[in-house]
Amino acid sequence: MISRRGSETSMIRLDSVTKTYGSEAPAVRDASFEISKGEFVFMVGPSGSGKSTLLRLMNRQEQPERGSVWVVGRDINSMADSKVPFLRRKIGNIFQDYKLLLNKTVFENVAFTLEVIGRPKHVIRQQVPAVLELVGLSGKEDRFPHQLSGGEQQRVSIARAFVNRPLILLADEPTGNLDPATGEGIMRLLDRINNTGTTVVMATHDQRIVNQMRRRVVQLDRGVIVRDQERGVYN
């Protein structure tokens, strides 16, 4: 077949993707859509509708039974295992539970990303303070996660996801554990990051946020895409 389809600016493309866990009904069924460079996309739907699975398919934490997933022009399911780490360096991940390392400081948590992909010390010393300033955590470099509020912890996790300047940011319910005001702050931050040209894909069931942002909405219901709308609202 054709090795590359879609427009030049395509960041992520799913072609008829089906993913089943065990013998249950498919978590994602025959999903197809394309996300262009610089887009901000909400994946919405109730719990268990397949939002998280879709995100996990995009960084090859999961492999589909059928269909193909293309990221930055490559079919990531036919990619060798040894290439997957390099794919993931182009993708930042944000989670509802932050996934911070509790025995490391704010600085160390963010520096960890650069350290494990082998960036030299002077790059780390330069980039970590810059990204901490971007997320509004300057002055809190030496705090440990338990000394921070939930919103601040999520900012650390965003800093960690963004410090390597990924092309894509995958956010799985990033505001799920936060109060509305704090969640709004996080959304402003994600919006700023999106404005730098980073593609953002965010799974959420927070209606208020989706309605406020007025971005593209992909709605899922029991694993099936039931709506894909530009500048959409939650329902």
Next chain:
Amino acid sequence: MLTRISYAFRETWASFQRNVTLTAAAIITSAVSLLLVGTTFLIQRAFDNLLTRWKGDVELIVYVRSDAAPEQIQVIEQALRSQPSIIDVDQLQFLDQAASYAEAQRLFAGDPGTLRLLTPENIPSQFKVVPLAQDSNLIRELGEQFRLLPGVREVAYAQDVFDVVARLSQFIRVATTAMSIVLLIVAVGLIWNTIRTAMFARRREIEVMKLVGATNWFIRIPFMLEGLLQGMIGAVLACGGLWGLNSAWTGAVLDFDDTELSALVVTGGFVRWIMLLILLIGAVAGAVGSGIAASRFLDV
């Protein structure tokens, strides 16, 4: 590159500290098993030395009854000397009862019960015979002829003793090898378990590492280094133990002042080779144990 190396060593050291008890258990087990491996080699070497020495020595002893008349002894000696083609007559040696008793004092030093039963009067005198012929059947045939002579109590073949010792050495070789293999497997298993535990304790970190694009080797290497180090520390301890054991053994054997048994001493050069071998086995065991763990439990 430097960042990666310093990262690997830092993580290895940190993990060592986190898991002191398990690490100690893995190290001690590998030390004991490797010590046994080394001891097996040394025992084998000692037996080989001894058997080599014996091969070229006395192979036939004609025991003469303690009540034999001097004329009978003379007949026996003549019979022996009449076979210069089979027997090295120049080396023919007669130990009278006094000499035999003195020898018995030495040979049975560790067996006072037997020694008490012996007196210079009831002990047999003996001819020590060195055969020229290599054919053991010929020597046996000759021995049977001597047995029929009046005054001869018994004819003993060194070959018999030699065979017994060889069988004994074979048995010890098999037993110690089997034990060291079993212990080595236990050591690999313990290292595997230690590394698995270390990885489980850090599964969150490993998950984050994988998500931000660390390569599998980058994640694995500190763990493998940890296992390698456990195996090698165990090996170093085993080397120390082996050296001490061999020194004590050498001292004890030389104290006996017995030129035959001194063949049981294993020299320093060979011991050093064995130590090198042990270090190698330890490193391989550590790398294998941790390598299996690091590959199997990386999927988080």
